[in-house]
Amino acid sequence: MQISDNTVVQFNYTLKDQEGNVLESNSGHDPMAYLHGHSNMLSGVEKALTGKTKGESFSVTLAAEEAYGERKEDAIQRIPAKHLQGAKVWKPGMVAVVNTEQGQRQVTVVKPGKFMITVDLNHPLAGRTLTFDLEVVDVREATSEEVAHGHAHGVGGHHHH
Structure with missing residues (x-):
């Protein structure tokens, strides 16, 4: 078949x-x-x-x-740390999972903070x-x-x- x-x-x-x-x-x-x-x-x-x-x-x-897809340079966003799934402590370059209205997506941590984390919304690949x-x-x-x-x-x- x-x-x-x-x-x-x-x-x-x-x-x-x-x-x-x-x-x-x-x-x-x-x-x-x-x-x-x-x-x-x-x-x-x-x-x-x-x-x-x-x-x-x-x-x-x-x-x-x-x-x-191509990388979008403007796809950087600050989001509350509580929305990131996958680890307790975030370091730059780590990949996190975030639930969005379009379902789960992978984001890359750019700059971790205590309450807000800057992430790259581009797919890691x-x-x-x-x-x-x-x-x-x-x-x-x-x-x-x-x-x-x-x-x-x-x-x-x-x-x-």
């Missing part, structure tokens, strides 16, 4: 920067799963996966605008050309429930509590 809209794809990935350093990988863990065609995945990765089948391995290199090594583990038709919810369920997917 080929990857197309409303298929659930299980895949393994290794993410590398331009110098070939591994930034993220799920090797040794369950495969990641996502519902194709529902904007759950970087569009450049989704485009590269379209039409692939179980067992295929390949690499795709995405320019910043296809990956996490913004402005970088990235290479994804991808391996398609499985492809299946999505269930009507998955399509209705807009995401994959089960191993590597979205869990409802």
Whole structure:
């Protein structure tokens, strides 16, 4: 079966920067799963996966605008320390999670203060050309429930509590 809209794809990935350093990988863990065609995945990765089948391995290199976007120099904001999740003590360069109206996003601490923390709202990987090594583990038709919810369920997917 080929990857197309409303298929659930299980895949393994290794993410590398331009110098070939591994930034993220799920090797040794369950495969990641996502519902194709529902904007759950970087569009450049989704485009590269379209039409692939179980067992295929390949690499795709995405320019910043296809990956996490260009860096915006004005995306610096001071926010109350209590809104940052992920650590008790913040140091410059640490990545925090902040809940926003658009859901959770990662921010980078620029300057910690006692009550207010200056953060960079750019995604930590913004402005970088990235290479994804991808391996398609499985492809299946999505269930009507998955399509209705807009995401994959089960191993590597979205869990409802």
